[in-house]
Amino acid sequence: MQKKAPMGPHKLLKICNGFFFGGLGLTAVIYLIGESYQWRGNDVSVFLWIAAGVGILIMAGSLLTAFSKLRCPYCGASLMAGGRVPTDLPHFCPDCGKDLDNCG
Numbered sequence: 001m002q003k004k005a006p007m008g009p010h011k012l013l014k015i016c017n018g019f020f021f022g023g024l025g026l027t028a029v030i031y032l033i034g035e036s037y038q039w040r041g042n043d044v045s046v047f048l049w050i051a052a053g054v055g056i057l058i059m060a061g062s063l064l065t066a067f068s069k070l071r072c073p074y075c076g077a078s079l080m081a082g083g084r085v086p087t088d089l090p091h092f093c094p095d096c097g098k099d100l101d102n103c104g
């Protein structure tokens, strides 16, 4: 068995982005389904609203995870501070200045 290494910020960012865009896609699809329901004069079912809520929760959860967990592996400074959109990581830690491209 390999020793389990702590998850690097790059890997975590990829996972968060996957969930974010997955949730975004889910919400968009459900929105379109809801629109076509209304277009036909039907009421939008509660199930659709719940599914849309789940999509939004997935998006919010992935953002919260990115903001709370994406930290410099050297000094622990948040890499998402200052309103940075979590789609990209800085090349160097904004706090301690260490190279973040070579840490997992």
Ligand SMILES: [Zn+2]
Pocket (backbone or CB within 6 Å): 072, 073, 074, 075, 076, 077, 093, 094, 095, 096, 097, 098
């Ligand atoms: Zn740092």
